[in-house]
Amino acid sequence: MGAIGNTKPNYFKSARLKRRTAKTIVTIILVAGGLIILAPLWWMLATSVKSMKEIMHFPPTLYPHDFHWENFAEAISTFPFFLYLRNTMFITFFVVIGNALCNTFVAYGFAKIRFRGKKVLFAMVLSTMMIPPFVTLIPQYIFFTKLNWINTYYPLIVPAFFGSAFFIFLMRQFFMTIPTDFIEAAKIDGANHFYIWWKIAIPMAKPAIATVAIFAFNGSWNDFIGPLLYVNDESLYTLQLGLHTFQSNTSVQWNYLMAASLLVLAPVVILFFIFQRYFIQGLDITAGRKF
Amino acid sequence: MSMTSVPTKSKSKKIRASKKMSRMARREELQGYIFILPWIIGFIGLQAGPMLFSLYGSFTNYDVTSQMDFVGFQNYIKALTFDPLFWKSLYNTVFYVIFSVPLTTLGSMLIALLLNQNVRGMRIFRTVYYLPAVLTGVAVYLLWLQLLSPVGLINEMLSWLSIDGPAWMLDPNWTKPALILMSMWNVGGGMLLYLAALQGVPKSLYESAEIDGATAFRKFLHISFPMITPVIFFDLVTSLIGGFHVFQEAYVMTKDGGGGPLNSLMFYNLHMWNKAFEAFDMGYAMSMTWMIFLIIMGLTLINLKLAPKWVHYEGEDK
Numbered sequence: 001m002g003a004i005g006n007t008k009p010n011y012f013k014s015a016r017l018k019r020r021t022a023k024t025i026v027t028i029i030l031v032a033g034g035l036i037i038l039a040p041l042w043w044m045l046a047t048s049v050k051s052m053k054e055i056m057h058f059p060p061t062l063y064p065h066d067f068h069w070e071n072f073a074e075a076i077s078t079f080p081f082f083l084y085l086r087n088t089m090f091i092t093f094f095v096v097i098g099n100a101l102c103n104t105f106v107a108y109g110f111a112k113i114r115f116r117g118k119k120v121l122f123a124m125v126l127s128t129m130m131i132p133p134f135v136t137l138i139p140q141y142i143f144f145t146k147l148n149w150i151n152t153y154y155p156l157i158v159p160a161f162f163g164s165a166f167f168i169f170l171m172r173q174f175f176m177t178i179p180t181d182f183i184e185a186a187k188i189d190g191a192n193h194f195y196i197w198w199k200i201a202i203p204m205a206k207p208a209i210a211t212v213a214i215f216a217f218n219g220s221w222n223d224f225i226g227p228l229l230y231v232n233d234e235s236l237y238t239l240q241l242g243l244h245t246f247q248s249n250t251s252v253q254w255n256y257l258m259a260a261s262l263l264v265l266a267p268v269v270i271l272f273f274i275f276q277r278y279f280i281q282g283l284d285i286t287a288g289r290k291f
Numbered sequence: 292m293s294m295t296s297v298p299t300k301s302k303s304k305k306i307r308a309s310k311k312m313s314r315m316a317r318r319e320e321l322q323g324y325i326f327i328l329p330w331i332i333g334f335i336g337l338q339a340g341p342m343l344f345s346l347y348g349s350f351t352n353y354d355v356t357s358q359m360d361f362v363g364f365q366n367y368i369k370a371l372t373f374d375p376l377f378w379k380s381l382y383n384t385v386f387y388v389i390f391s392v393p394l395t396t397l398g399s400m401l402i403a404l405l406l407n408q409n410v411r412g413m414r415i416f417r418t419v420y421y422l423p424a425v426l427t428g429v430a431v432y433l434l435w436l437q438l439l440s441p442v443g444l445i446n447e448m449l450s451w452l453s454i455d456g457p458a459w460m461l462d463p464n465w466t467k468p469a470l471i472l473m474s475m476w477n478v479g480g481g482m483l484l485y486l487a488a489l490q491g492v493p494k495s496l497y498e499s500a501e502i503d504g505a506t507a508f509r510k511f512l513h514i515s516f517p518m519i520t521p522v523i524f525f526d527l528v529t530s531l532i533g534g535f536h537v538f539q540e541a542y543v544m545t546k547d548g549g550g551g552p553l554n555s556l557m558f559y560n561l562h563m564w565n566k567a568f569e570a571f572d573m574g575y576a577m578s579m580t581w582m583i584f585l586i587i588m589g590l591t592l593i594n595l596k597l598a599p600k601w602v603h604y605e606g607e608d609k
Contacts, residue, residue, distance in 0.1 A: 022507075026408045033402065034419045040476065041422075043444045044434050060447050102329050109326025114319055121327060128338055129529075132536055132587055134560050135580045138567050139341030139348065142355060162333025193322045222428035224539055229568065243429040244543060254437055261430035272425050276418060279425065283483040286525075 048072070048259040055254050068255065075259040078250065083235065084242040091156050091238065092220040098160030099167055099216035100209050106163045107171030108197045112183055122172075129165045141229060155230040156223070160216070167212045173285045174208035175201060211282040214275050221268060239264045349578035354571045366578035377579070379554055380562040386467055387558065388534035391474045396526055399481030404515065406482070407489040417486065424480035432543040435473045436460065445472075460544065463555035470540055470556065481526050488522040489515060517603040524602045528594050535587050536560065559583055 047055060049067045076082075109115075110122050144155040178201065186196045202209070224240040231237060237245070243264055247257060272279065349366055353359040370377045402420055406413055438444050439459040446456030457465040496514050505513070538560040542548045548565055550557030559579070567576035 023408060023410055026405050027410050027412075030402075030405055030410060030416050034416060037419055037423060037476070037479070039444065039448075040434055040438055041426075043438060047437065058442055059450070060442065060444065062447075106327050106330045109323050113323035113326060114316065115323030116320065118323070121331075124334070125330065128334065130532065130588070130591060131338065131342075132532060132580070132584055134536065134538075134563065135345065135584050136338055136341045138573060138577050138580065139345040140337060141567075142344070142348075142573070143336075143341060145355065159333065159337055161329065162337060163330040168330065193319070193326065197326075218425055218427075224429055224543070240429045243433065247429070247433055247543075248547070257433055258437070261433050264428070264430045265426060268425055269422075272422065273418075279421070280417075280483060280487075283480075284487045286484060 044258050044262055044265075047254055048262050050255050052253070052255060071255045071259045072263065075256040075263070078256060079242050079246045079260075080237075081239075081242070081260070081263070084237050084239045087236060088221060088238040088240075091153050092217055094153075094157040095160040095220040096213050096216045098157065099164065100213045102161050102163045103167035103171050103212055104202060104205060104209055105197065107168045108175055108193070108201050110168065111172045111175030112178070112180070112196075112201070113193055125165050125168055129169075137225075137229075144230065150230060151233050151236065152230075153236070156220075156226045160220075167215070170212060170282060170285055171205065171208055174205055178204055207278065207281060208285075210275065211278040211285075214271065214278050215282060217271065218268060345577045345580065348574055349581050351574045353574040353577075355573055356571075359574075362574070366575045367582070369575065370579060370582065376554065376557060376562050380557045380559045383467065383555065383557055384535060384537060384559040387471060387474075387537055388531065390468075391471045391537075392527070392530050392534045394471065395475055395478055395481060396523065396530060398475055398478040399526070400485050400519070400523065402478060402482045403485030403489055404511070406486055407515075417483070420482055421479035423476045424483075427539075429543055432540050435469075435476075435540075436544055439469050439473075461552060463551070463553040466551045466555040470537070470544075473540065481530070484522050484526060485519055488519040492518045520602045521604060524594070524598055528591055531590055531594070532587055535583060538564065 046062070046064050048071055049069060050061070050064045050071075051066070051068050054061055054065060110118065110125070140155070144150065147154075149155050182200060182204075183196055186200060191199075222240065223238075224244070227238045227241045228244075231241065234245075243257075243260055246260060250256060348359070350361055350363060351359045352362050352365075406416055406420075410416070440446075441456070441458045441461065443459075445459070449456040459465050459469040492515060496518075497510060500510050500514060537558050541551070541556045541558050541561050542564070545551040545556050545561075548561050548569075550561060560583075563576050563579045563583075566572045566579065
């Protein structure tokens with residue numbers, strides 16, 4: 001835009017000035033909005049280290065006047081935090097593995113292998129995204145009950161090994177960008193698709209697999225309905241269930257509740273900051289989608 | 292869907308090629324089916340099968356343990372005529388969707404447009420705005436319960452503007468607006484989609500418009516907006532489906548699915564959940580899921596029908 005040269009007449013200057021003021025206004029709006037977005041998280045942090053006396057104070061104090069770090073120790077000892085953490089990590093681990101393996105496998109088939117009925121089948125994959133989860137929730141519950149899977153982690157883990165429409169779509173979009181030449185060349189060398197998938201496609205698709213893994217991690221870590229429905233035994237509880245029970249038991253201890261909540265959210269926030277670009281990449285692929 | 296890889300138009304050539312390749316093609320095809328087999332098993336076992344069962348079950352008095360007698364349309368009739376909570380919960384859900392979906396769609400589009408103005412620190416803003424979208428679950432609902440308390444942060448901030456804030460989760464008139472407000476915290480998810488689309492708009496379009504002296508508003512109306520209509524459409528369709536799915540926040544924030552003051556947060560899925568997993572009236576609950584499914588399908592079909600009128604696809608659709 002500044003390529004016009006040095007002989008800019010006056011009105012260009014005023015246009016530039018106008019643009020600069022516009023940009024300043026935009027920045028001010030964005031900063032204000034950003035502060036509003038961050039305010040709840042600040043509140044969580046502040047509340048978690050306040051004393052109960054300070055929390056009861058009115059009007060509320062905007063920052064903690066003295067820091068009660070022992071709230072965290074207190075919160076952890078009021079419910080079996082580490083047991084629930086281990087349970088959650090166990091489930092999440094298998095859900096991530098299942099999703100990363102299965103969706104890349106299925107998506108490779110849709111992207112790189114020729115077979116009859118592919119278009120129809122892929123349209124079916126996409127259309128399952130339109131099914132509201134609650135339609136299948138009850139019959140799935142009945143199904144898992146009949147399998148005697150209540151009070152086990154199977155209903156939470158096993159479905160992850162059978163693909164999810166959104167992830168299949170995401171991975172397929174990515175595999176489509178791998179030049180067919182690579183695959184044809186490997187085929188001429190006598191490789192079958194399983195070999196190509198494992199040795200060529202997966203190494204090339206690492207960023208996309210990371211995207212799937214990160215979304216799957218979040219979904220599983222934050223899953224509340226699944227454990228609520230399938231896990232009754234308190235020793236099998238996940239962090240989400242633990243937090244929920246903790247809330248019902250101590251409904252006014254906001255500092256402990258927020259400290260515990262913070263600990264539950266922390267891994268998600270940390271992963272978000274480390275793997276941010278994979279979140280953004282996943283959404284970029286989705287945005288390129290056409291109906 | 293053709294088995295041959297030869298893109299020739301001559302028929303005889305095609306047949307000859309397909310014969311020569313048929314053994315290889317057949318082997319390839321078999322591998323293709325093996326690759327998608329996990330999805331097929333999952334589709335039959337976890338989706339299509341359960342849905343068929345649910346469709347049949349919705350015409351029975353199934354209760355998991357003792358009975359499964361065919362009762363015709365009784366569940367559907369009971370829901371539409373005898374169950375006041377059915378209509379109440381449907382009303383609550385529609386109320387939530389009508390406000391939450393357009394507000395978040397508009398909000399995320401607006402933020403994306405602002406972020407697209409080449410402001411400094413765009414990446415930081417993007418991170419900050421997107422952050423709430425990855426934060427869900429019980430922890431977040433507990434946080435909002437506290438923010439929305441009559442003496443919480445939100446009312447404190449409102450008091451700076453000399454606004455006397457409502458009792459939010461305690462006042463039946465304000466419970467749904469409270470959850471709508473909470474849903475707007477997640478504008479960042481949609482925002483990233485819009486931003487990705489906006490950044491895909493060729494710069495040359497804006498440059499030539501500037502030469503023609505177009506104002507910022509006209510540039511938006513004639514360039515940015517048409518170019519992002521596919522994303523608006525996608526966002527609308529998916530958030531409509533998601534909006535009708537509202538359940539977890541109400542369940543956690545109203546003491547185990549109590550529905551809040553005067554059932555003002557008794558959402559459709561909450562009512563269905565209580566019928567299915569508290570009363571074990573599975574047949575009835577399954578008929579409820581089919582009715583909401585039909586409503587969502589209908590709305591999606593209307594969306595798809597209307598799409599060609601306003602959704603602009605650059606170039607030809609593949």
